[in-house]
Amino acid sequence: xxxxxxxxxxERIGLPREQVxxxxxxxxxxxxELRAREERYAAAFADLSALRVAVDQELADFxxxxxxxxxxxxxxxxxxx
Amino acid sequence: MAIRVQQQPxxxxxxxxxxxDAQNDAGAVVTFTGIVRDLPEGGGLDxxxxxxxxxxxxxxxxxxxxxxxxxxxxxxxxxxxRYGEMHAGERIMMVATAARHRKSAFEAAEFLMDYLKSRxxxxxxxxxxxxxxxxxARDEDEDALSRW
Numbered sequence: 770x771x772x773x774x775x776x777x778x779x780e781r782i783g784l785p786r787e788q789v790x791x792x793x794x795x796x797x798x799x800x801x802e803l804r805a806r807e808e809r810y811a812a813a814f815a816d817l818s819a820l821r822v823a824v825d826q827e828l829a830d831f832x833x834x835x836x837x838x839x840x841x842x843x844x845x846x847x848x849x850x
Numbered sequence: 851m852a853i854r855v856q857q858q859p860x861x862x863x864x865x866x867x868x869x870x871d872a873q874n875d876a877g878a879v880v881t882f883t884g885i886v887r888d889l890p891e892g893g894g895l896d897x898x899x900x901x902x903x904x905x906x907x908x909x910x911x912x913x914x915x916x917x918x919x920x921x922x923x924x925x926x927x928x929x930x931x932r933y934g935e936m937h938a939g940e941r942i943m944m945v946a947t948a949a950r951h952r953k954s955a956f957e958a959a960e961f962l963m964d965y966l967k968s969r970x971x972x973x974x975x976x977x978x979x980x981x982x983x984x985x986x987a988r989d990e991d992e993d994a995l996s997r998w
Contacts, residue, residue, distance in 0.1 A: 776901055776973035777984050826906035828969070842903060842971075846987035849931065849972035850884050850943060850963055 770835070772799075774813070775844035778820065781813040796822050796831045799841060813843075821846055851919075851927045853911045855902065857934040862941055869928050869946045876925040876948035880955040882963055888938040889978065896977045900933045900942065903971035907931075914965040918947070921961065921998075922954040929962065931972065964994045 773786045793799035800817070803810045814820070822829050823842045835841070854860075862883055870879045889895045915927045924947055931943040945962045949955040974985040 773903070775903060775971070776975070779901075823903070823906055823971070826903070826909055842906070844903070844971065845973065845984065846992070847968055847971050848974045848985045848987050849970035850967040 770838055771840045772803075773840065773842040775842065777845055778813050778843050782809055791835075793835055795835060796824065796829060796833050796841065799835060800831065819845060851915060853908065853915060853929045855904075855907050855911070855931050855933065857932060859932070859936075859940065860930050860944070862944060865928065865930065865944060866946065869926065869948070873925055873948045875950060876955075877950050878952035878955040879946060879948045880952070880959040881944060881946040882959050883944045884942040886936050886938050886940045886942055889976070894978045894980070895938050896979055896982075897935050897937050898942075899935050899975045899977065901973045901975070902931075902933045906971050910970045911966075914962060914969060917965070918958045918961050922947075922949060922958040924949050924954060924958055927958070927962070929966070931966070931970070933972065961998055964991075964998065967991045968995065 770789055770791065771786055772789045774782050779785050791799055791802055793802055800814050804814045817831060820843055822831060824833055824838050825840050866881050873879065886898050911929050915929060918924065918927060926948040928946040936942065945959055947955045947958040968987060968991045976982045976985060
């Protein structure tokens with residue numbers, strides 16, 4: 770699936786998007802896999818309360834299932850307007 | 851109804867006039883415009899950069915506008931939101947609502963703004979003379995949603 774990062778999450782991880790091969794069943798599982806990769810991921814995902822997630826471009830919870838998901842995005846709380 | 855996500859500036863006067871001129875049944879048009887603020891105490895804002903999530907942004911704005919139309923009897927809705935780099939004083943975004951009566955137009959405009967603040971995937975970064983950083987979401991903005 771495609772994993773996208775925005776704002777400081779993108780800066781901390783160092784890329785805007787990447788293809789991830791994963792069997793993760795939920796967003797939380799995916800986060801655990803990403804955290805285990807490298808320090809920059811661990812740093813970006815250190816505090817989930819500072820993050821929001823969207824699954825296929827809809828806001829979701831971290832316990833949301835990923836079956837069939839094509840795109841998951843992580844970002845800080847939005848500041849539109 | 852029109853929703854535009856764009857990099858280039860927009861002409862507030864022209865957009866407002868075109869929107870108002872297009873209304874036949876409406877007795878009220880409300881517009882709101884968001885402007886890049888300089889930093890307090892002498893400024894120092896070099897520029898603001900707004901990032902967004904192409905695809906999700908348009909969906910989120912469509913949904914917010916649809917929610918407003920389901921809740922109030924609106925004749926029309928316009929949302930324009932910019933992304934990219936801008937300077938203090940530049941217009942970031944605008945909303946316009948049209949309704950038969952002013953109460954609906956005012957309330958719907960406030961509703962649109964409250965949801966745009968915390969449910970539309972935009973992120974603002976301030977670049978200042980000595981660095982800068984990402985603008986943090988405010989608790990009040992999230993709390994504002996509970997009144998609807």
